[in-house]
Amino acid sequence: xxxxxxxxxxxxxxxxxxxxxxxxxxxxxxxxxxxxxxxxxxxxxxxxxxxxxxxxxxxxxxxxxxxxxxxxxxxxxxxxxxxxxxxxxxxxxxxxxxxxxxxxxxxxxxxxxxxxxxxxxxxxxxxxxxxxxxxxxxxxxxxxxxxxxxxxxxxxxxxxxxxxxxxxxx
Numbered sequence: 001x002x003x004x005x006x007x008x009x010x011x012x013x014x015x016x017x018x019x020x021x022x023x024x025x026x027x028x029x030x031x032x033x034x035x036x037x038x039x040x041x042x043x044x045x046x047x048x049x050x051x052x053x054x055x056x057x058x059x060x061x062x063x064x065x066x067x068x069x070x071x072x073x074x075x076x077x078x079x080x081x082x083x084x085x086x087x088x089x090x091x092x093x094x095x096x097x098x099x100x101x102x103x104x105x106x107x108x109x110x111x112x113x114x115x116x117x118x119x120x121x122x123x124x125x126x127x128x129x130x131x132x133x134x135x136x137x138x139x140x141x142x143x144x145x146x147x148x149x150x151x152x153x154x155x156x157x158x159x160x161x162x163x164x165x166x167x168x169x170x
Contacts, residue, residue: 004061013069014057020157021083022053022076033139036125046080046120046135053083059092067092069108080120080135086113086156093152100169107162117152 018026029049034040057071068091075085090108097103120135122144134147 009062010058010060012056014061014071015053017052017054019053019055019073019083019113021113021154023051023076023113024152024154025049025076025081025083025117026078028136033138041138043136047078049076052076055067055088057088065094069106072156075113079118081115081117083115084112087111090161102165102167104165104167105163107160109160110156111157113156113159115152115154115156117149119151 019038025047026049028043031091032040032044037162051074053073053076055071055073057069059067059069061067069089071088073086074085087112088108090106093105095103117134119132120138121130122133122138123130124144128144131144132148133144134150135151137147139145140147
């Protein structure tokens with residue numbers, strides 16, 4: 001062997017479209033609320049994305065028992081939210097302890113990928129005028145300013161994962 005061959009030692013681990021945050025926001029593509037004058041306001045135009053967050057992950061084998069995990073996601077956006085792209089990095093280690101026992105460690109972390117939801121401007125007429133409000137809560141009994149604290153501002157689920165596994169065959 002004349003050196004480390006990156007391409008020959010890199011393997012596809014995962015290709016996915018959609019994420020937990022993407023699924024969370026997809027829930028709001030249906031539904032809506034009625035205004036005081038009875039008009040229905042649909043969530044669909046605000047929460048329908050034009051591209052679903054997609055991820056690709058690889059593992060580059062450095063030695064027979066150690067690999068580096070790396071990948072990225074594209075992110076996703078609609079009128080009232082954005083999921084930022086992210087990068088996944090980590091490591092994998094495998095050791096055969098005996099004929100019947102193995103130990104493995106996998107650790108990954110996601111950098112970036114935050115979900116941010118944006119407010120709407122709503123006209124509450126003579127009683128409240130035009131105010132910023134959480135779009136999903138515009139018709140609630142809550143004062144518009146108080147709804148803003150419920151805007152999504154979430155990190156990716158499973159941002160850091162560590163799996164230690166000991167297997168023994170008997």
